[in-house]
Amino acid sequence: MDKNLISPERKKLLIHCLFLVLSTAAIYWQVIGHQFITLDDPYYVSENMHIRQGFNLQSIHWAFTSYDAANWHPLTWLSLMLDYSLFGLNPAGYHLINLLFHSLSVVVLYLLLRRATKNSCCSLVVAMLFALHPIHVESVAWVSERKDVLSAFLGFMTIWVYILYAEKPGKARYAAALLLFALGLLAKPMLVTLPCLLLLLDIWPLGRFRGKAPGADQSLRQLKKGSDGKARKKPAPLKVNKGLPSYYFAPHKRAMVLVEKIPFFLLAAVSSVMTIAAQSSLGAVKSLRVFYLHERIMNALVSYIHYIIKMIWPLNLAVYYPHPMDELPAWQVIGAAILLIGMTAAAILTFKRLPFIAVGWFWYLGTLFPVIGIIQVGTQAMADRYAYIPFVGLYIIIAWGALHLVPEWQWRKYLFSSAFIIVAVALMVISSKQIGYWKDPVTLYKHALKVTPKNAFMNFCLGGIFNKSRLPGEALQYFTQAVNDLPGEALRYFTQAVSDFPLYADAYDGAGQVSIQLGNYQDAIGYLNKALDINPSHIGALQHMTHALQMTGRTQEADAYYLKALATDPENPQLQYEYGMFLATQSDFGKAAEHLLRAARINDDYIDPHIGLGILWINGNDYVKAVESFNRALKINRENENAHYGMATALIRMGKIDAAIYHLRETIRYKPDYADAYNDLGSALFLNKKYDEAIVCYREALRLKPDFTLAAENLKSAEEEARKAGSQ
Numbered sequence: 001m002d003k004n005l006i007s008p009e010r011k012k013l014l015i016h017c018l019f020l021v022l023s024t025a026a027i028y029w030q031v032i033g034h035q036f037i038t039l040d041d042p043y044y045v046s047e048n049m050h051i052r053q054g055f056n057l058q059s060i061h062w063a064f065t066s067y068d069a070a071n072w073h074p075l076t077w078l079s080l081m082l083d084y085s086l087f088g089l090n091p092a093g094y095h096l097i098n099l100l101f102h103s104l105s106v107v108v109l110y111l112l113l114r115r116a117t118k119n120s121c122c123s124l125v126v127a128m129l130f131a132l133h134p135i136h137v138e139s140v141a142w143v144s145e146r147k148d149v150l151s152a153f154l155g156f157m158t159i160w161v162y163i164l165y166a167e168k169p170g171k172a173r174y175a176a177a178l179l180l181f182a183l184g185l186l187a188k189p190m191l192v193t194l195p196c197l198l199l200l201l202d203i204w205p206l207g208r209f210r211g212k213a214p215g216a217d218q219s220l221r222q223l224k225k226g227s228d229g230k231a232r233k234k235p236a237p238l239k240v241n242k243g244l245p246s247y248y249f250a251p252h253k254r255a256m257v258l259v260e261k262i263p264f265f266l267l268a269a270v271s272s273v274m275t276i277a278a279q280s281s282l283g284a285v286k287s288l289r290v291f292y293l294h295e296r297i298m299n300a301l302v303s304y305i306h307y308i309i310k311m312i313w314p315l316n317l318a319v320y321y322p323h324p325m326d327e328l329p330a331w332q333v334i335g336a337a338i339l340l341i342g343m344t345a346a347a348i349l350t351f352k353r354l355p356f357i358a359v360g361w362f363w364y365l366g367t368l369f370p371v372i373g374i375i376q377v378g379t380q381a382m383a384d385r386y387a388y389i390p391f392v393g394l395y396i397i398i399a400w401g402a403l404h405l406v407p408e409w410q411w412r413k414y415l416f417s418s419a420f421i422i423v424a425v426a427l428m429v430i431s432s433k434q435i436g437y438w439k440d441p442v443t444l445y446k447h448a449l450k451v452t453p454k455n456a457f458m459n460f461c462l463g464g465i466f467n468k469s470r471l472p473g474e475a476l477q478y479f480t481q482a483v484n485d486l487p488g489e490a491l492r493y494f495t496q497a498v499s500d501f502p503l504y505a506d507a508y509d510g511a512g513q514v515s516i517q518l519g520n521y522q523d524a525i526g527y528l529n530k531a532l533d534i535n536p537s538h539i540g541a542l543q544h545m546t547h548a549l550q551m552t553g554r555t556q557e558a559d560a561y562y563l564k565a566l567a568t569d570p571e572n573p574q575l576q577y578e579y580g581m582f583l584a585t586q587s588d589f590g591k592a593a594e595h596l597l598r599a600a601r602i603n604d605d606y607i608d609p610h611i612g613l614g615i616l617w618i619n620g621n622d623y624v625k626a627v628e629s630f631n632r633a634l635k636i637n638r639e640n641e642n643a644h645y646g647m648a649t650a651l652i653r654m655g656k657i658d659a660a661i662y663h664l665r666e667t668i669r670y671k672p673d674y675a676d677a678y679n680d681l682g683s684a685l686f687l688n689k690k691y692d693e694a695i696v697c698y699r700e701a702l703r704l705k706p707d708f709t710l711a712a713e714n715l716k717s718a719e720e721e722a723r724k725a726g727s728q
Contacts, residue, residue, distance in 0.1 A: 013114075016124050020106050023424065024131045027432045028102070030439075031095040031141050037441040038465060039319065040144035043069045045080055046089055054085040067278035069144075070377075072271075075186035076147040094143045101149035102140045105156055106131040109392065112160040117205040125399035125420065130392060132427040134314040134434040138384040141438040142319075147188035148388050154184035155191045155389065162198055166206050178263055185271040190389070192272050193367045195264035199257075200362055204355035208257050276375075291323065291376045298328050300372040301336040303382040307368065311387070311394055314427075317434055318448035322455050323381045356400040363393025379457065441465055456481075456507065463510050472517040479511035505535040513544050516551070524548040537568045543575060546582070555586065573602040577609045589616055607636045607643070614646045618653065626650040641671035645680075652684060660684050675705035682714055691722035 006014075036046050045051055050066070053059045055078075063077035079097070087093025110127035114120045130136065139148040158180040165173035184191045202208040310317065347361040368390040373381070402419075406412055437447040442465060448458045463478035508531035515524035525548050531541035542565035549558035562579045569575060580595035593616050599609035610633040617626035627650050633643035648663035664681040667674060682697030698715035701708055 009120075012120060016110060016120065016127075017107050020110060020124075020127055020131055021103050023128070023428065024103050024106055025099070027132065027428050028099045028140055028435060030432070030435055031099060032092045034091060034095055034141065034438055035440045036091045036094075036143055037319075037438070037444060038461060039441070040069065040142075044144040044146070045084070045094065048080075051077065051080050051084050052089075053081075055081055070278055071147070071189075072274040072278040073147050073151075073186060073188055075183055076150060076188065079146055079150055079187075091143060094146070095141070098140050098143065098146060098149050101146075101153045102131075102136075105149065105153045108153065108156040108160055112156060112163055113396075115160070116163050116201065119400075119403075121416070122399040122403055125402075126392065126395040128420070128424055129395040129398070129427070132424060132431055133311070133391065134317060134427065134431040135310055135384045135387050135391065137317070137431055137434045137438065138319065139388045141435055142385070145385055148190075148385050151184045151188035151191055152389055154180055154187055155194055158184060158191075158194060159197070159201065163201075163206065166202075166208060174260070178267070181264055182267055185267060189271045189275040190367075190370055190386075192268040192370060195261045195268055196366050197363060198261060198264065200359045200366075202257055204359045209254055291325065291373075295326050296373050296376055298326075298333045299324060299381055300374055301340060302328055302332050303372060304365070304368070305336040305339055306382060307387055307390070308394065310384075311391055314430055314434075316451040317384055318452045318455075318458075319384075319444055320448055320455065320457050321381045321383070321452055322457065323379055354401075354404060357397055360393040360395075360397035360400075363396065364390050365393075367393070460507050460510065463507070463514070467510060467514050467517075472514040479507055479514060505531045505538045505541065508534065509538060509541040509544060512541065512548070516544060516548050521548045521551045525552075539565060539569050539572065539575070542568065543578070546578070550582070558582065559586075571602055573599040573606045573609065576602065577606070577612060580609070581612055584612070584616060584619075589620060592616060605636055607633050607640060610636070611640075611642050611646055614643075614650065618646070618650055621653075623650045623654045627654075639670050641667045641674060641677075644670070645674070645677055648677075648680065648684075652680070657684050657687050661688070673704055675701045675708055675711070678704065679708065679711045679714060682711070682718065686714070686718055686721070689721075689725075691718050691725060694718045695722060 036042070042048070048068070050059050050062045050068075059081055060078065063074040063081070066072075066074075066077070080094070083094050083097055106127050109130055110123050113123035113126055117123060139145045139152075158177050161173060161177040161180060165177055181191065181194060184194070343361060344365075347358040351358040368386060371377070371383070371386040402416070406415065437444050442462065445458045445462045445465075449455055449462075452458070459478045459481040462474075466472075466474040466478065508527045512524040512527035512531065515521070515527060525545065528541045528545045528548065531538050532545070535541070542561055546558045546561045546565070549555070549561065559582070562575075562582060565572075565575055566579060576595045576599035580592045580599065583589075583592035583595065593613065596609045596612045596616065599606060600613070610629045614626045614629035614633065617623070617629060627647065630643050630647035630650065633640060634647070637643070644663045644667040648660040648667065651657075651660035651663065661681065661684045664677055664684060667677040668681065671677065678697045678701035682694040682701065685691075685694040685697060695715060695718045698711050698718060701711040702715065705711070
C-alpha cells in the first residue's frame with residue numbers, strides 16, 4: 001500500500017478532529033448519568049404531553065404553532081419528540097444527543113475556520129476553547145438547552161456552506177446555506193444575527209469586499225518581515241498566499257455582497273417577530289415597569305465585561321444570576337462603558353493591520369446583543385448559555401492575536417504547543433467539575449447559592465423540590481430564605497408588575513403550603529396573606545388558604561376564599577372538586593354534587609370527582625349512581641384503592657356481597673396497610689358465614705390499627721359465631 005495515500009495535511013486534519021472529539025467526550029461523558037433538572041426540563045420533556053406523544057400529525061402541528069416555554073422553536077420540539085420515541089423518559093438519551101450536537105459543532109467550527117483562513121493551528125485553538133470552556137457546560141449538560149446546541153450546529157453549518165458558496169458561487173450552495181439558516185432559526189432564534197456574521201466574514205477572512213485577501217492567515221513572517229527577511233518597523237504590504245483559493249482574487253461588487261444577504265435578513269426578521277410574539281404571550285418579556293430602561297442599559301454594559309471575565313477566569317459559574325436592578329455600583333457601570341468604548345475603538349483603529357480583532361470583537365458584541373438584556377426575557381442578569389456562540393469571536397481574537405504577538409523564533413512552536421496543552425488540560429479539569437454540578441437539581445441549585453449572593457430564585461427552586469419530596473422542614477427553610485433574599489426594590493414588583501414577576505408571591509405561597517404540612521396553620525395563614533397582598537388572584541395561595549382555614553375551624557372564611565378562587569379560575573377541576581368535598585362536609589350535598597359534576601365535566605379523566613360523587617350517592621342511598629361513578633373511576637385507574645373501596649361499600653349496601661368481597665380484596669392488594677378495608681372484608685365474609693376468614697381479616701385490621709374498636713368488636717362476634725358453628 002502506498003504510504004503516502006494520506007497526505008500530511010490530511011493526517012493533521014484527522015488528528016485535530018480526533019483530538020477535539022475525544023477531549024470533548026472525555027469531559028462530557030459523565031452527563032449520561034445525569035438527571036433531568038426542575039428548571040424547564042418538565043416543560044420541555046418530562047411533563048410535556050405533546051412531546052410524549054411522539055411523532056404524529058397532531059404533535060407536529062403543535063410544534064409549529066405552539067408558544068409553549070415562551071419560545072417559537074419547532075425544530076427543537078421535533079428533535080425532543082424524536083428523543084422520546086427513542087429513549088422514553090430516560091435522561092441519558094437526551095444528554096447523549098446534546099453531547100453529539102456539541103461535538104459536531106466543535107468539528108464543524110474547526111473545519112469552517114480552517115477552510116476560510118487556511119490556518120489549521122489557529123482554527124484548532126478556537127475549536128478547542130469552544131469544546132472545553134466551562135461556560136459552555138450549561139448549553140450541553142442541560143436537556144432544555146437542546147435549542148442551543150442544535151441551533152449552533154446548524155448555524156456553523158450555514159457558515160461552512162456559505163464559505164463554499166463564496167469560493168464558487170452557485171444557486172445550489174446559496175440555497176443550501178439559506179435552508180440551513182432557516183432550520184437554525186427554527187431551532188433557536190438567537191441566530192438572527194448570523195447575516196451580520198456573514199458580512200463580517202466577507203470582510204475577514206473571505207476578503208469579498210476587496211479584489212485581494214486582507215492577509216487573514218498570513219504567517220508571522222509576512223506580518224513582521226519584508227520579502228528580504230529583515231525586520232520592519234511597520235507591517236509589510238500584504239502578500240497573497242499561494243495556497244489561498246482563487247475566489248480571493250476575483251473582485252466583488254459590494255452591492256451584490258449586500259444584496260445576497262437580503263433573504264437572510266428577511267428570515268431573521270420573521271423569526272424575530274415570531275419570537276417576540278411567543279415570549280410576550282406568556283409574559284417572558286418583562287415590561288419597563290419591572291426593569292426600568294436605565295437598569296437594563298447599566299446591566300448590559302456590566303454584563304458584557306462580566307462575560308469576558310468569566311471567559312478568562314471561568315469559576316463561580318451558576319445556572320442563575322440574580323438581576324441587580326438599580327443596585328449596580330456606579331463605578332462598575334462607568335468602568336464597563338469606558339472599557340467597551342476603548343476596546344471597540346482599538347478594534348476599529350487596528351482593522352487594516354489586524355482585521356481579525358475587529359471581526360472577533362464585533363462577532364462577540366453583535367451575537368450577544370439579542371440576549372444582553374435590553375429586551376429583558378426572564379429575570380436573570382446574564383446566563384452562561386448565552387455565551388455559546390458569542391465567545392467564538394473572542395476565541396478568534398485570542399488565537400490569531402497570539403500568533404501575531406509572539407515573535408517568530410526557534411522555540412515558538414514549542415511555546416505554543418506547551419501553552420495549548422496547559423490551557424486544554426486546565427479547561428478540562430474545571431469543566432469536569434462544573435459538569436458534575438449538573439448531576440441533579442439539588443446539587444446544581446445549592447452550588448448556585450454558594451457562588452451567587454441573595455439568590456431568591458434558587459432558594460425558591462430548592463423549596464419546591466423538597467416540598468415535592470415531602471420534606472416540608474427543608475422546603476420551609478428555602479422558601480423563607482427566598483423571601484428574605486428579595487431585593488429592596490421588590491415592593492415595586494408587588495404593586496406594579498405581579499404578572500411579570502410572580503416569584504415573590506410564589507415564595508410566600510410555598511412557605512404557606514409547607515407550613516400546612518408541618519401543622520403550623522397560623523404561620524401558614526400569615527405567609528398566604530402576604531402572598532395575597534402581593535397578588536390577590538394567586539390561585540395557589542387562595543387554594544392553600546382554604547386548607548389552612550379549614551384546619552383551624554374557620555369554615556365560613558374558608559368558604560369565602562373558595563368562592564374567590566373559583567371566581568379567579570372557574571375552569572380549575574381540582575378547585576371545583578375540593579369545593580364540592582368541602583360543601584359535603586358542611587352537609588350541603590346538593591351544591592356539593594353540582595361542583596363535583598362540573599369538575600368531572602371539565603376533565604373527565606380526573607378520577608377524584610368521580611370517587612367523590614360515588615361517596616355522595618352512597619350517603620344519599622342512591623347506590624346505582626354510586627356504582628356508575630365508581631365504575632368510571634376504575635376505568636380511569638384500575639389500581640385506585642379508593643375507587644375499589646367505594647365500590648365495595650355500595651355493593652354491600654345493595655346486598656351484592658360476593659362482588660363486594662372482590663373489590664375489597666383489590667383494595668387490599670393496592671393498599672396492604674388499609675385497616676378499614678380489612679375490617680369491611682371481614683364483615684363481608686362474616687355475612688357469607690366464612691367466620692374463620694373473617695377472623696383473619698379482623699386480626700389483621702387490629703394489627704394495623706391496635707385501637708380499632710369496631711374491628712375488636714367484630715372479631716369478638718366472629719369468634720363467637722365460629723365457636724357456635726364448630727359446636728354444631
